[in-house]
Amino acid sequence: MRPRFEVADVLHQLGNNIERMGLNSWQLRTLSALRMCRTALLGGHIDSCDSCGTMHLSYNSCRNRHCPKCQGHLKERWMEARMAELLPTTYFHVVFTLPNPLNALAINNPSLLYNLLFDAAWQTIHAFSSQKGLLPGMISILHTWGQNLSLHPHLHCIVPGGGICSTGKWNNIRKDGKFLFPVQAMSKVFRGKFLAALKNMKLLGQKEIDDLYATAWIVYAKRPFGGAQAVVEYLGRYTHKIAISNHRIREVDDTNVVFDYKDYKSEGGKKPMRLSHEEFIRRFSQHILPKRFVRIRHYGFLSSTWKRKKLKVLQSSLRVKAPIKQQSKSVHKKCPCCKTGNLITILVFDRRGPPDMVFGRAASSIAGDC
Numbered sequence: 001m002r003p004r005f006e007v008a009d010v011l012h013q014l015g016n017n018i019e020r021m022g023l024n025s026w027q028l029r030t031l032s033a034l035r036m037c038r039t040a041l042l043g044g045h046i047d048s049c050d051s052c053g054t055m056h057l058s059y060n061s062c063r064n065r066h067c068p069k070c071q072g073h074l075k076e077r078w079m080e081a082r083m084a085e086l087l088p089t090t091y092f093h094v095v096f097t098l099p100n101p102l103n104a105l106a107i108n109n110p111s112l113l114y115n116l117l118f119d120a121a122w123q124t125i126h127a128f129s130s131q132k133g134l135l136p137g138m139i140s141i142l143h144t145w146g147q148n149l150s151l152h153p154h155l156h157c158i159v160p161g162g163g164i165c166s167t168g169k170w171n172n173i174r175k176d177g178k179f180l181f182p183v184q185a186m187s188k189v190f191r192g193k194f195l196a197a198l199k200n201m202k203l204l205g206q207k208e209i210d211d212l213y214a215t216a217w218i219v220y221a222k223r224p225f226g227g228a229q230a231v232v233e234y235l236g237r238y239t240h241k242i243a244i245s246n247h248r249i250r251e252v253d254d255t256n257v258v259f260d261y262k263d264y265k266s267e268g269g270k271k272p273m274r275l276s277h278e279e280f281i282r283r284f285s286q287h288i289l290p291k292r293f294v295r296i297r298h299y300g301f302l303s304s305t306w307k308r309k310k311l312k313v314l315q316s317s318l319r320v321k322a323p324i325k326q327q328s329k330s331v332h333k334k335c336p337c338c339k340t341g342n343l344i345t346i347l348v349f350d351r352r353g354p355p356d357m358v359f360g361r362a363a364s365s366i367a368g369d370c
Contacts, residue, residue, distance in 0.1 A: 007244070021281065046347040098217075106151060136159065
């Protein structure tokens with residue numbers, strides 16, 4: 001079901017006032033893409049049904065990774081690739097979270113801070129696995145937001161419950177597969193590795209570093225997943241999420257935005273939050289990642305280099321059956337009018353729009369002739 005309101009509606013309400021909000025050029029460029037997504041400004045195409053002959057007008061999407069309307073197909077493609085990499089072991093969900101005092105640094109130097117977060121998380125998992133003589137694997141996904149759009153940088157990591165020993169064979173960390181590593185110990189190691197690297201960069205004074213050492217850092221590890229399908233489905237929830245989906249927006253009026261959020265202090269109950277247009281977009285913009293920043297990363301035996309050379313050999317030794325490839329979906333969409341015919345693209349146009357003689361007929365189709 002299509003949402004009634006969108007992030008783009010807030011951007012339309014702000015208009016040119018957005019340029020006076022102090023956002024950087026990359027944030028403005030990203031927001032502009034979201035505003036134009038699936039509008040005539042990006043051009044489009046006209047499809048004709050090969051059964052009933054109805055014509056349909058569609059506008060192009062922006063394909064920006066921060067856009068609420070452009071993530072579905074990317075998520076499905078990514079999940080399909082991960083299905084082919086699963087191993088017969090337990091998987092753990094580990095979350096590494098940065099404390100609030102680092103938020104100012106995240107705003108001023110996001111690339112540096114988020115790279116440190118990735119590095120410290122991997123070094124922590126690697127350190128604990130190395131004590132058992134194993135090379136671990138990890139998939140990390142960066143999220144920077146809380147439910148109310150506040151800045152809350154954290155990594156969602158999927159960690160298999162085993163690793164590769166020195167002979168190249170697979171070993172489980174524990175026989176029962178119910179436990180990864182002690183979370184309190186991981187928290188201390190994670191804090192130490194992150195702050196040691198941060199201290200070397202001399203971006204903070206000694207007192208600020210000492211205060212961060214005195215702060216409790218949170219590492220969370222969830223119990224093992226079910227089967228292979230559960231792992232992939234769970235991954236899919238996090239991979240291509242953005243700060244807020246359009247379905248959470250309840251109202252956009254001339255001055256404010258109302259959206260739902262989960263209040264974890266009240267046992268996760270849903271509550272409405274009202275923000276001005278400016279404040280909503282300011283919070284949303286905090287989560288626009290720097291240009292070309294990689295937010296999904298693979299480590300250890302799940303890195304692209306290792307997988308390319310050795311993963312199939314490992315899966316063969318563990319007698320992993322290759323997943324049956326799903327038949328690729330038809331490139332043709334079904335006609336929403338007759339429900340049986342395929343939509344065939346007959347015309348592609350740019351922002352100037354289609355010829356008037358075609359546009360009138362296609363537009364009437366969309367208006368509800370079917």
